[in-house]
Amino acid sequence: MSLVTVTDLTKHFADNTAVNNVSLSIDKGKCIALLGPNGAGKTTTIKMLAGLLKPTFGTIQFEGSEERDYRNLIGYLPQYPAFYRWMTGKEYLVYAAELSGLPDGEAKEKAEELLKMMGIEEAAKRRISTYSGGMKQRLGLAQAMIHDPKLLILDEPVSALDPVGRYEVLEMIRKLKEKTTILFSTHILHDAEEVSDDIYIIRNGEIVLSGTLQELQEEHQQPVIVIETAEKNEEWLGQLETYAFVANVASTRAEIRIEVNDVDEARNQILKDILSFNIKVKTFKVGYTSLEDLFIKKVTE
Numbered sequence: 001m002s003l004v005t006v007t008d009l010t011k012h013f014a015d016n017t018a019v020n021n022v023s024l025s026i027d028k029g030k031c032i033a034l035l036g037p038n039g040a041g042k043t044t045t046i047k048m049l050a051g052l053l054k055p056t057f058g059t060i061q062f063e064g065s066e067e068r069d070y071r072n073l074i075g076y077l078p079q080y081p082a083f084y085r086w087m088t089g090k091e092y093l094v095y096a097a098e099l100s101g102l103p104d105g106e107a108k109e110k111a112e113e114l115l116k117m118m119g120i121e122e123a124a125k126r127r128i129s130t131y132s133g134g135m136k137q138r139l140g141l142a143q144a145m146i147h148d149p150k151l152l153i154l155d156e157p158v159s160a161l162d163p164v165g166r167y168e169v170l171e172m173i174r175k176l177k178e179k180t181t182i183l184f185s186t187h188i189l190h191d192a193e194e195v196s197d198d199i200y201i202i203r204n205g206e207i208v209l210s211g212t213l214q215e216l217q218e219e220h221q222q223p224v225i226v227i228e229t230a231e232k233n234e235e236w237l238g239q240l241e242t243y244a245f246v247a248n249v250a251s252t253r254a255e256i257r258i259e260v261n262d263v264d265e266a267r268n269q270i271l272k273d274i275l276s277f278n279i280k281v282k283t284f285k286v287g288y289t290s291l292e293d294l295f296i297k298k299v300t301e
């Protein structure tokens with residue numbers, strides 16, 4: 001069942017269209033990734049969903065209602081969260097809990113529960129200024145979860161982190177998936193692959209592709225022949241481009257990637273060419289394009 005339904009969401013900044021007719025559906029209990037390169041419109045979309053920016057037009061329905069003020073039902077972690085660095089982690093969470101309306105005792109309990117869940121209870125009494133990037137983001141996640149939101153919105157939660165911090169925060173998001181519905185943005189496909197159920201790829205403010213991970217993999221993967229050669233043969237590369245079974249050819253000095261429509265025909269012809277052009281082949285692999293290939297194609301075409 002859809003928790004949030006977004007229809008034709010659009011945002012203009014003067015003559016710049018940051019988000020253009022974005023429609024998406026966030027099903028209850030799912031983790032949705034909004035995936036796109038820099039400047040694609042992720043933050044603008046997220047800010048509209050979080051109620052921080054007014055759409056130029058388009059609608060956002062929360063649990064079927066367009067009228068409802070749902071802001072107290074969402075938890076939000078901005079791309080650049082601002083912490084009171086002089087506070088301890090626990091003080092900060094108690095403060096956030098009280099701001100969200102929890103009475104004193106409950107605020108402390110909730111803060112302790114979340115510090116534990118996020119694996120930072122040992123740093124609870126340390127000033128935030130001493131936290132690593134990954135710990136700060138986990139504290140940010142705890143703050144966003146303090147009032148048990150129905151939807152957790154995270155703007156690039158791992159982009160600024162080193163590999164360890166990234167792993168820690170992705171693990172936490174995986175844990176939070178069991179408790180609530182999540183929408184997060186990222187420009188890195190791997191993050192989306194790690195934790196999301198549904199992916200929306202956004203480019204120049206528009207959704208260019210969407211689906212479950214499995215759907216995207218099954219529907220869009222294409223056979224590819226990858227050949228490593230001792231040297232590049234321009235004449236043969238030119239000939240390859242003329243074959244009807246070839247969808248795309250990309251080559252570096254040592255490697256040729258040939259996306260094909262008919263893998264048997266392609267293999268037979270290419271093997272013949274290798275003999276007739278006397279190509280010195282080091283490796284010859286037949287496989288499928290990856291989600292990474294699809295993502296790069298969609299954000300660059």
Ligand SMILES: Nc1ncnc2c1ncn2[C@@H]1O[C@H](COP(=O)(O)OP(=O)(O)OP(=O)(O)O)[C@@H](O)[C@H]1O
Nearest residue numbers: 013016018036037038039040041042043044045187
């Ligand atoms: N307040 C604003 N005024 C004018 N233009 C804006 C404003 N905010 C965003 N934009 C423009 O809207 C477009 C989308 O920006 P947005 O920040 O939503 O992208 P993003 O996908 O979040 O990028 P990043 O990954 O770099 O954060 C960009 O061209 C940006 O310059």
